[in-house]
Amino acid sequence: MSKLVEQFLKLKPPKFDGKGDPEAAPRWVEELEKAFEVLGCTKVERVTLVVYQLQDDANDWWKATKGRVFLKGTAQTWAMFTENFYGKYFSKSARERKLAEFMRLCQESMTVDQYKAKFARLLKISPRMVEDPQDKVRRFRDGLKLDLRSQMISLNIKDYGEMYERAQAIERDQVDRAAASGS
Incomplete structure (x- = not known):
């Protein structure tokens, strides 16, 4: 995993702080998905890497939310992350x-x-x-x-x-x- 993180960071993926334009959220996810494709990341690895890119309010939101999204013993899937992320940062x-x-x-x-x-x-x-x-x-x-x-x-x-x-x-x-x- 450390090799994957190193490769991921070399691509200079964008960070997300949870402030500003609601359309920034899907653009951010799209940019990260490009990096995931290049690296051939699994759905679980994507969540690990994306969490590393959350900052400030977004990081606080994730710390407060992840226990409800991924119950103990369940796999952290990209689909579940993005669904909850969009629910918070890309309003209805x-x-x-x-x-x-x-x-x-x-x-x-x-x-x-x-x-x-x-x-x-x-x-x-x-x-x-x-x-x-x-x-x-x-x-x-x-x-x-x-x-x-x-x-x-x-x-x-x-x-x-x-x-x-x-x-x-x-x-x-x-x-x-x-x-x-x-x-």
């Missing part, structure tokens, strides 16, 4: 605001790449909205600009990756055509 109202933002998300003036990045970021916060892969594809498609959306509907694509790639290719073609015609 903040989650509802993000969910509403996800439901209203439209490409508008964004490129397909920018739209996909925002879609993915909001989806990470509200994954239950599109648990079915077909719902994810439809939601992505329905947020595209009208001219792209109408072309995507006719293609009847059922895979998210393919939907993104096709939208990107069509957008690139539109840009090339506009440049060629001088508009």
Whole structure:
């Protein structure tokens, strides 16, 4: 475990103090999850490492909470930690605001790449909205600009990756055509 902690700290993972913007909590978890993926951490190791990154109010909260979350003799799982962490630092109202933002998300003036990045970021916060892969594809498609959306509907694509790639290719073609015609 000490070797894992050493490797983890070399990645310079962010600390969390529990103060400020409620959207900082999911961003912090996302950054740590990247480090966990690189290191191949188990669900139990993740909890051990994440607790090391809690400071100030967040550390005090965890000391007061961990005995209720992980009863004596039960494994400390990442899912249980994040559920309780979000319950404390990413309030229900903040989650509802993000969910509403996800439901209203439209490409508008964004490129397909920018739209996909925002879609993915909001989806990470509200994954239950599109648990079915077909719902994810439809939601992505329905947020595209009208001219792209109408072309995507006719293609009847059922895979998210393919939907993104096709939208990107069509957008690139539109840009090339506009440049060629001088508009």
